[in-house]
Amino acid sequence: MPVQQVAVVVEAPQHSGLTTPLDYLFAQPLPGGALVRVPLGTREVAGIVWSDSAELVEIGDQRRLKPIAAVLDSLPPLLPSWRRLVEFTAGYYQRSVGEVALSVLPPELRKLDDQQLRRRIGKIAQRIAATPPDADASPPPSLSAQQQQVLDRIAAVVADPSAVAPTVLLHGSTGSGKTEVYLRAAADALARGQQALVLVPEINLTPQLESRFAERFAGRVIVSLHSGLTPAQRLRNWLAAHLGQSDLVLGTRLAVFASLPRLGLIVVDEEHDPSYKQQEGARYSARDLAVYRGRLEKIPVLLGSATPSLESWQRAKEGRYLRLSMPERIGGAALPRVHLVDMTQQPGRRSGEILSPPLLAALRQRIARGEQSLLFLNRRGYAPVLQCLECGWQSGCPFCSAWRVFHKLDRTLRCHHCGFTERVPRACPDCGNLDIQPIGRGTERLEEQLAAALAEHDGPPARISRIDADSTRAQGELQSRLGAVHGGAVDVLIGTQMITKGHDFRRVTLVAAVNPDSGLFSSDFRAPERLFALLMQAAGRAGRDAGQAGGSEMWVQTWHPGHPLYAALRSHDFEAFAESQLAERKSAGLPPYAHLALLRADARSVAAAESFLHAAAELAGELPEASAVLVYPPVPMAVARVANVERMQMLVESSSRAQLQRLLTAWLPALHQLRRERTRADERILRWAVDVDPMAI
Numbered sequence: 001m002p003v004q005q006v007a008v009v010v011e012a013p014q015h016s017g018l019t020t021p022l023d024y025l026f027a028q029p030l031p032g033g034a035l036v037r038v039p040l041g042t043r044e045v046a047g048i049v050w051s052d053s054a055e056l057v058e059i060g061d062q063r064r065l066k067p068i069a070a071v072l073d074s075l076p077p078l079l080p081s082w083r084r085l086v087e088f089t090a091g092y093y094q095r096s097v098g099e100v101a102l103s104v105l106p107p108e109l110r111k112l113d114d115q116q117l118r119r120r121i122g123k124i125a126q127r128i129a130a131t132p133p134d135a136d137a138s139p140p141p142s143l144s145a146q147q148q149q150v151l152d153r154i155a156a157v158v159a160d161p162s163a164v165a166p167t168v169l170l171h172g173s174t175g176s177g178k179t180e181v182y183l184r185a186a187a188d189a190l191a192r193g194q195q196a197l198v199l200v201p202e203i204n205l206t207p208q209l210e211s212r213f214a215e216r217f218a219g220r221v222i223v224s225l226h227s228g229l230t231p232a233q234r235l236r237n238w239l240a241a242h243l244g245q246s247d248l249v250l251g252t253r254l255a256v257f258a259s260l261p262r263l264g265l266i267v268v269d270e271e272h273d274p275s276y277k278q279q280e281g282a283r284y285s286a287r288d289l290a291v292y293r294g295r296l297e298k299i300p301v302l303l304g305s306a307t308p309s310l311e312s313w314q315r316a317k318e319g320r321y322l323r324l325s326m327p328e329r330i331g332g333a334a335l336p337r338v339h340l341v342d343m344t345q346q347p348g349r350r351s352g353e354i355l356s357p358p359l360l361a362a363l364r365q366r367i368a369r370g371e372q373s374l375l376f377l378n379r380r381g382y383a384p385v386l387q388c389l390e391c392g393w394q395s396g397c398p399f400c401s402a403w404r405v406f407h408k409l410d411r412t413l414r415c416h417h418c419g420f421t422e423r424v425p426r427a428c429p430d431c432g433n434l435d436i437q438p439i440g441r442g443t444e445r446l447e448e449q450l451a452a453a454l455a456e457h458d459g460p461p462a463r464i465s466r467i468d469a470d471s472t473r474a475q476g477e478l479q480s481r482l483g484a485v486h487g488g489a490v491d492v493l494i495g496t497q498m499i500t501k502g503h504d505f506r507r508v509t510l511v512a513a514v515n516p517d518s519g520l521f522s523s524d525f526r527a528p529e530r531l532f533a534l535l536m537q538a539a540g541r542a543g544r545d546a547g548q549a550g551g552s553e554m555w556v557q558t559w560h561p562g563h564p565l566y567a568a569l570r571s572h573d574f575e576a577f578a579e580s581q582l583a584e585r586k587s588a589g590l591p592p593y594a595h596l597a598l599l600r601a602d603a604r605s606v607a608a609a610e611s612f613l614h615a616a617a618e619l620a621g622e623l624p625e626a627s628a629v630l631v632y633p634p635v636p637m638a639v640a641r642v643a644n645v646e647r648m649q650m651l652v653e654s655s656s657r658a659q660l661q662r663l664l665t666a667w668l669p670a671l672h673q674l675r676r677e678r679t680r681a682d683e684r685i686l687r688w689a690v691d692v693d694p695m696a697i
Contacts, residue, residue: 002056004029006068008038008047011102019096021050025067033077035109037070044069046110048078048101074118076243081297082259088292094664094690095282103281104257108235121243124236128221128245137218140183146326147177151184153324158188158300167291169271169316170304172326173572174540175333178304179209181326182267183216185302190220190247194264194299198250199286201273203228204478205502209250209269217248225251225258253278253286256293264299266290270501271303271312272533274526274695283691287312306540306574307533310585311592313578329544336511336542336552338570340561354441354449359512359555364454366510367462367491373510375446375494376538380468381405382445383438386413386424390433401641406438407470408445418643443468446514447494454492467495500538511542512555520563524638524696525590528565532577535569591693595657597664598694599671600637600649602687609648610634612678612685617650619670620663628659638696645686651697664690 006029007021024038024047032052037044086104090097102110112120143151150170157166172178186196200209203226213222223237223246240246242259249258253276256266268276268290276286287303294301303312303321316323329335339358346356354377355363366373385403386395395404397415404413406424414421427434438445447466454462465481472478484490488507493499519531535556543552558566568577586593599616603609613634620631632651640647654660668690675685 003027005055005065006030006049007051008036008068009050009096009098009101010038010040010045010047011098012096021097022047023065025065026071030068030071031077033079033083035072035075035078036068037072038068039066046102046105047098048083050083050097052080070113072112072114072117074114074121076261078242078259079261081293082257084296085257085289085293088296089282089284089289091665092661093282093284093692094668100282100284104254106231106235106238108231109238120235121239124240124243124245128240131219131221138215140187140216141180143180143184144177144326144328144330146328147181147184150181150324150326151188153322154185154300154302155188157322165294165298165300166322167294167301167303167315167320169308169312169321169323170302170326171308171323171574172304172306173329173335174306174537175329175335175544176306176326177330178269178326179212182269182302182304183213185265185267185300186213186248187216189264190217192264193262195241195244195246195260195262196248196265196267197255197258197260197263197290198248198267199255199269199276199290200250200252200502201270201275202498202501203252204472204498205269206250206252207479208482208503213248213250220247221245222248222250225249225255227252227254253284256286256289263293263297266294266299266301268301268303270305270537272305272307272309272529273501274530277693277695283689283694285693288693305533307536308574308578310529310578310581314582314592333543333545334551335572336539336554338539338554338556338566338572340566340570341555341557342561343557343559354446354514355453356557359557360453362510362553362555363450363492363512367454371509372485372488372490372505372507373492373512374499374505374508374538374541375450375492375512375514376497376500376516377441377443377446377494377514378496378516378534379440379442380416380444380470380496381414381442382408382448383442384440385438386436387439388428388431388433389435389437391428391431393428393430394439399641399644400639402639405442408438408448409470417639441515443494443496444470450492450494463489463491465490465493467493467499469496469498472498497534500534500541503541504544505541506545508542508544509552510555511538511553512557513538514557516556517558517560520560520565525585525588526696529581532565532569532574536572536574539569539572589653589655593655595654595660596692596694596697597652597660598649598691598697599652600647600687600689600691601634601685602645602647603683603685604644604646606636606640606646606648608678608683608685609646611683612674612688613648613650615674615678616667616671619674620652620667623663623666625659625663625666628656629654629663649697660692664692 003025005023006026008024009021030049034049036047038047086101090100157163189196206224223240241249244261268287271287278284291301315321341356363373383406386406395413397404400417402417404415411424412421467481485493519527539554601609601612617631630653634648634650637647637649678685
């Protein structure tokens with residue numbers, strides 16, 4: 001009796017070379033998108049039926065194929081639009097369809113049989129049925145004129161059946177009310193019976209966004225999707241979205257793959273943020289995939305930022321995105337005045353003092369007025385390195401080409417790359433000298449020195465809090481510390497970039513960037529863009545309450561006060577900064593005027609990694625597509641060794657995105673074969689990967 005031949009994708013590592021669906025047998029046709037369990041070698045793995053069509057297989061041909069082991073009938077199939085999104089991701093970022101498709105599904109889904117899954121779905125239905133009605137929903141505030149104009153433009157395009165669903169670049173000043181625009185746009189989508197997807201760059205921003213949406217949409221089902229959830233929570237929330245039972249999905253970059261059958265709007269907050277780029281596995285950009293998904297499903301995509309990425313800014317200039325502006329803060333609040341402190345002219349600059357006298361005076365003034373201040377230093381720990389003043393020994397990591405950071409509170413030296421941690425030695429390990437000194441400064445040292453400086457003057461002791469990855473390790477600690485700031489129990493907040501994005505600190509009137517110069521002269525061409533965005537975001541934490549009589553300030557301690565980046569910062573002129581950067585990029589042939597990919601190789605020796613990349617370059621040169629692509633020589637990565645693994649990379653560049661993609665597609669099969677050959681030749685490559693549109697080079 002004939003049976004059906006069904007194409008199924010399964011998760012397989014990149015080095016396996018398994019890039020196409022596998023054929024299995026089943027008694028009757030299965031719809032595309034159905035979840036199944038299939039035999040693969042000696043294992044049974046999860047898979048997805050990838051095609052809506054199936055072929056009849058005669059009895060004599062059935063022996064060469066294995067049967068599907070089980071089907072998750074209780075789960076509706078993944079929609080064709082979702083599968084097209086995955087196919088595009090796999091093709092563009094040079095991964096297999098199965099690897100992408102299975103990696104973005106909840107891991108718990110692979111462990112359940114159909115009966116167990118049915119019980120989970122039943123519990124979700126019960127939970128949703130118990131959701132209270134939306135009559136405690138808070139009324140929305142009145143809109144500013146610029147907010148209303150933006151929403152009217154979006155609504156007009158959505159309502160026009162002849163118009164193409166727009167990608168809107170919302171360039172809104174910090175404090176201009178972008179979140180309220182997101183809330184109103186989501187409400188319009190819900191009123192049309194659709195779902196809304198809202199992306200944020202980092203996990204620590206999801207709780208406050210959830211509270212804003214929960215307050216506005218009480219009675220609506222809101223779920224979050226991010227890596228901070230337990231496996232059970234992630235499965236529950238994913239199922240609620242996939243079944244169409246959740247109205248709103250909030251999440252980080254992974255949520256761009258949420259299965260949403262009624263999707264009507266995608267919002268990408270802080271669209272410029274590099275956190276939207278995945279750095280492992282399929283190195284996708286969630287921002288770019290959100291734009292693609294919007295066009296695929298013919299729905300509006302709203303990209304919001306006070307400092308848009310230069311790629312998005314250029315696309316808006318070219319008319320590919322609809323750019324809408326909100327330059328004014330809500331309530332007429334002024335942007336902070338920017339003060340540059342020339343550190344070359346400050347006393348004590350060579351004695352290890354972190355804070356200049358003018359900044360300390362400004363902090364004392366704000367504390368005396370009962371206002372809050374925020375100090376930003378993007379380096380955690382006490383000091384980046386310990387050094388022996390006798391022989392010059394420094395606290396390097398034995399497994400990485402990086403320093404171990406000195407953490408004074410627990411007296412440890414900790415590598416932030418591989419995690420290797422030791423107690424601080426009592427004497428120099430090389431010469432026995434007892435005089436080991438910290439070099440440089442981190443947030444712990446800043447906290448200590450600030451407390452000492454403020455204690456030298458009359459008045460009650462200043463209440464100082466620190467928020468970084470070390471101080472917020474414990475469950476709930478981040479929310480507790482943020483709550484203290486919002487409640488007025490903190491005078492000065494110290495932290496890394498965690499505190500510069502998205503937070504609405506109503507009492508903060510002074511923000512200071514303590515040591516931001518490292519981004520001015522980096523070899524990475526994106527470093528100035530990232531620094532300017534970070535400083536603008538940090539400045540935006542100050543003066544958000546229009547009623548603050550003394551005005552708000554941003555202080556920047558710099559050794560290069562004449563740098564053009566700081567001139568643009570003083571005038572809060574993103575447009576001038578963007579145009580100058582785009583002009584430099586165009587003259588240098590850099591994105592968005594060129595298209596890049598990196599081939600990265602990890603090995604136990606530098607020679608093996610370098611040899612692999614040289615051989616890969618030779619293979620690329622033999623391809624017909626090589627004439628339109630430039631392949632640069634291999635170089636070590638910025639941190640060349642991590643956990644005793646040597647890391648090298650090779651840049652590939654083209655003026656044509658299509659030509660670059662054609663070369664990569666033709667190149668990858670040869671790279672799989674090259675790795676296998678090197679393994680047999682005892683020049684084993686541990687890992688290799690292609691990074692398309694890399695965020696750093």
